[in-house]
Amino acid sequence: MPYSSEHKQKSRERILQSAYRLFSTKGFDAVTVDAVMQDCSLTRGAFYGHFTSKSELYKEALTFAASNSKLAEIKPEGLSPREWLSVLLDGYLSVEHVSGERPCPLAFLATDVVSRDKETNKTYARVYRRMNQLILDYAGRDSVRDEQAILSLTSMIIGAVAVSRTLEDKQLVQQILSSCRQQTRLLLGGI
Amino acid sequence: MPYSSEHKQKSRERILQSAYRLFSTKGFDAVTVDAVMQDCSLTRGAFYGHFTSKSELYKEALTFAASNSKLAEIKPEGLSPREWLSVLLDGYLSVEHVSGERPCPLAFLATDVVSRDKETNKTYARVYRRMNQLILDYAGRDSVRDEQAILSLTSMIIGAVAVSRTLEDKQLVQQILSSCRQQTRLLLGGI
DNA sequence: ATTTAAATATGATCTTTATCATATATAGAT
DNA sequence: ATCTATATATGATAAAGATCATATTTAAAT
Numbered sequence: 001m002p003y004s005s006e007h008k009q010k011s012r013e014r015i016l017q018s019a020y021r022l023f024s025t026k027g028f029d030a031v032t033v034d035a036v037m038q039d040c041s042l043t044r045g046a047f048y049g050h051f052t053s054k055s056e057l058y059k060e061a062l063t064f065a066a067s068n069s070k071l072a073e074i075k076p077e078g079l080s081p082r083e084w085l086s087v088l089l090d091g092y093l094s095v096e097h098v099s100g101e102r103p104c105p106l107a108f109l110a111t112d113v114v115s116r117d118k119e120t121n122k123t124y125a126r127v128y129r130r131m132n133q134l135i136l137d138y139a140g141r142d143s144v145r146d147e148q149a150i151l152s153l154t155s156m157i158i159g160a161v162a163v164s165r166t167l168e169d170k171q172l173v174q175q176i177l178s179s180c181r182q183q184t185r186l187l188l189g190g191i
Numbered sequence: 192m193p194y195s196s197e198h199k200q201k202s203r204e205r206i207l208q209s210a211y212r213l214f215s216t217k218g219f220d221a222v223t224v225d226a227v228m229q230d231c232s233l234t235r236g237a238f239y240g241h242f243t244s245k246s247e248l249y250k251e252a253l254t255f256a257a258s259n260s261k262l263a264e265i266k267p268e269g270l271s272p273r274e275w276l277s278v279l280l281d282g283y284l285s286v287e288h289v290s291g292e293r294p295c296p297l298a299f300l301a302t303d304v305v306s307r308d309k310e311t312n313k314t315y316a317r318v319y320r321r322m323n324q325l326i327l328d329y330a331g332r333d334s335v336r337d338e339q340a341i342l343s344l345t346s347m348i349i350g351a352v353a354v355s356r357t358l359e360d361k362q363l364v365q366q367i368l369s370s371c372r373q374q375t376r377l378l379l380g381g382i
Numbered sequence: 383a384t385t386t387a388a389a390t391a392t393g394a395t396c397t398t399t400a401t402c403a404t405a406t407a408t409a410g411a412t
Numbered sequence: 413a414t415c416t417a418t419a420t421a422t423g424a425t426a427a428a429g430a431t432c433a434t435a436t437t438t439a440a441a442t
Binding site for chain 3: 194237241
């Protein structure tokens, strides 16, 4: 067997990483297979050894991003779930997140996802539900009532990030994020 | 002069109408010039008599949608600004809006807009600011504090509509919208 | 009725890009 | 060292779609 056994796996991850970064910045169509492969220093030929099509790549990149997002990555350390949730929300509602290279896929692919295939849609929905569940868990409640309240919270933070991403005015972005940080506290206070 | 004087103007509006409907449903790239023209029973040749390019069409459609949106269209009648705002928000956060053919461009083009040209970006930002201002006016306040609070409100409703659009699960969509309707009330209560 | 400029339609062209077919490089196993 | 399956690269194909060049239709003005 040629190449070390992890080689292909590593390539695959590099492709996914590049793909997500590019997709989330430019959207599906504006990103070519060539561009993705060049971004991770491979060539288009190799691509089809990893994925059967660009569409499949998109789905995989979405899933990949979800499991490697900031939200999923950082782990609580000596913090109560509530405190941890606080940290999490502030991170989500930060300039770094908004203008970073690995933004939340929920915020960045929303429009794009509508038009794509059922599979992609389902993936998106799965990621969305997971996010709500995660926050609900941290908030430490699970009544139907609280579950409902969380939905408006996630709408807010996803909306904030999505809109902020489009705006050039950095000051305005700061204001949006700051406003949402405050609001999330008020909202969680009622839960 | 051939054709009635309003003819071209009417064609132009038909094109914009079709364009917006299609763009907001499928995104920029998934919509071809041909498709837009067929949608309004014209042919691609005629297109370039109205717009210089597909990109220009996109910008114009965005502006067009903003000035013809539900939000801008309906006028208060015997209602106080506050009551009116209530009606407005409920309309925005309704299934009809989410699954309708003329959804808010802020929610539906967010991802798409990032990658497009500066002009489009500016148009989007203008529409966004106008929306915030409008709500602030109806809310009847204009302190910096309130202005900030509104930003989280609009984030929430835009996010809710954008996400809802992607979800197949109608019940979940209902819950999201309902949750946000409640939250907007709480939020406005504090203003 | 004719004329005519504006509006629309039709048939290329030309570029972009996904995907495929084929060739080459890689490094474990012998 | 050589062999070989796997991974990657290169060049080709083909389809889609934006834009253009040219033809045709329209209805106001004479």
